[in-house]
Amino acid sequence: MFKLAAFVAKRATSTTAKRIATRASPIQTIRSPRSIVSVRSIYISNRPTATTCSAIMASSSPPPPTAAETATEAPDTHLAFHHDAKLYKLVTKVVAVIPFSQLEEANRGLFVKNAGAPLPSPPPPAAAAAAAAAANADKGGKNDEDMVDDHHVVVTEATIFHPQGGGQPSDVGVMTASTTGGEAEPELVFDVESVRMDAVQEGRVLHYGRFRQPGTILPVHTAVTQAIDIPKRTLYSRLHTAGHVLGAAVRATCASSIAGFDELKASHFPDAAACEFAGLIAGTWKEEIQKQVDKYIEADLQVVVEWWDEDEFRKRGLERLIPQNVNGKRGGEKLRVVNIVGAEVYPCGGTHVDSTRGCGETKVKKISRSKGQSRVSYTVV
Structure with a gap:
């Protein structure tokens, strides 16, 4: 059972207070709505x-x-x-x-x-x-x-x-x-x-x-x-957005061809940046994935932080992203999402660049497979 990093917002008891939340796990887990913990x-x-x-x-x-x-x-x-x-x-x-x-x-x-x-x-x-x-x-x-x-x-x-x-x-x-x-x-x-x-x-x-x-x-x-440290923050933001761009590119190119495909988790560390997926992605997909990554970055898509309730997910046809079990979740709370406009939406609490071109050149390094899952590593230049 996979975990989704949920970032939620809610009005507090005072007239102007709002609540937001983030999950502090070293590896970001995404997209599975089965089990979620909020902070x-x-x-x-x-x-x-x-x-x-x-x-x-x-x-x-x-x-x-x-x-x-x-x-x-x-x-x-x-x-x-x-x-x-x-x-x-x-x-x-x-x-x-x-x-x-x-x-x-x-x-x-x-x-x-x-x-x-x-x-x-x-x-x-x-x-x-x-x-x-x-x-x-x-x-x-x-x-x-x-x-x-x-x-x-x-x-x-x-x-x-x-x-x-x-x-x-x-x-x-x-x-x-x-x-x-x-x-x-x-x-x-x-x-x-x-x-x-x-x-x-x-x-x-x-x-x-x-x-x-x-x-x-x-x-x-x-x-x-x-x-x-501004240079480090900038690098981490580039890597984080690039990870989402890569996830969107993999979904766009080969999701329909991979049995049991799903996005699982990601690491956006400089020396270990990678996205993991359910399903076996053959190495032959690397070139097509790279082309789609390049396309998203060249298009300079806007990266926007938004706050969505469940109705917003349904309205956009993204029911698969709605969490079912958020520990301690209260009525009216919203999920913090990062919307790469024209590509994908991710529940996310990280920092990002303003648009996909801000990622800089993003290279797909390797596709590896093990126990029914695939790992696609990447780097930013």
């Missing part, structure tokens, strides 16, 4: 939700909340990139700052290194850490465990950072804030190394990284400026 986040009138300070800041009476308690109270993160993929800078506010060692195990497991090995475990107890520091005096008094604990997770009211998910890699970049609020003062910088949707609290985005100034931290409610 919600909130926005208000195209601006980040105004959080209540009392919910996240300690009062004068009770003791200050722990990092875990503060994190639990944090509201959903507004996904600004859902509405403007070219918003490369954003001023927002800090909701929570959590040392990596204090993250829940499920969230620590979200952040992995190159070969899939988990990031280092939390530092040892204080006594063991002290002994290790003494044993490593020749390292300048800072042992490996101390360096591991330099990592934190920052949660903000809104984000322009796309979390890894839907087949798209995580954005990277920085968050900066003045140390005292004065323009002439030095900036406090947090390097964002990886971004994920929270595995424990629905709708929250976790920005993982390190503060450049050792021993510093961002107080809750501090205004920060987020800035993403």
Whole structure:
């Protein structure tokens, strides 16, 4: 049973609040309406939700909340990139700052290194850490465990950072804030190394990284400026749109000739971009698929983000895309879709170029087959 990455929107109880959702799986699964899981986040009138300070800041009476308690109270993160993929800078506010060692195990497991090995475990107890520091005096008094604990997770009211998910890699970049609020003062910088949707609290985005100034931290409610790595975002957007163009080209050229054809899932990572399909696609289709990809790109088709209810899918003859079982889905919710006008429509929460020509030259690399399925790999030049 295949899963569909569903992106849903709904009006919240306040007069202007709306809900949108995204699924944070590393591989985007598409088109099968059988089983869907949704994750919600909130926005208000195209601006980040105004959080209540009392919910996240300690009062004068009770003791200050722990990092875990503060994190639990944090509201959903507004996904600004859902509405403007070219918003490369954003001023927002800090909701929570959590040392990596204090993250829940499920969230620590979200952040992995190159070969899939988990990031280092939390530092040892204080006594063991002290002994290790003494044993490593020749390292300048800072042992490996101390360096591991330099990592934190920052949660903000809104984000322009796309979390890894839907087949798209995580954005990277920085968050900066003045140390005292004065323009002439030095900036406090947090390097964002990886971004994920929270595995424990629905709708929250976790920005993982390190503060450049050792021993510093961002107080809750501090205004920060987020800035993403623009060349990487542009590449990821090109690859994501190109993946949909490829899926549309395969459907247009050979779907009717392939028994049991369906689109399954896709990866839009630079070194592993590919779309997977049910059914066996012979290698002889490669040339025809490439011609159709070229045709779509040369036509410079518009790529438009839209929000559809079930009636819209039926009206367009796309009932096959209507999800049947969205966990927690409420009446009136809509699916976020990416419409490559004149080609195909995909339920999608990723970032995209404005038109197919923005993908640049897109090459079909290889068609492979295994266990009744086919994988078509591609790259952008």
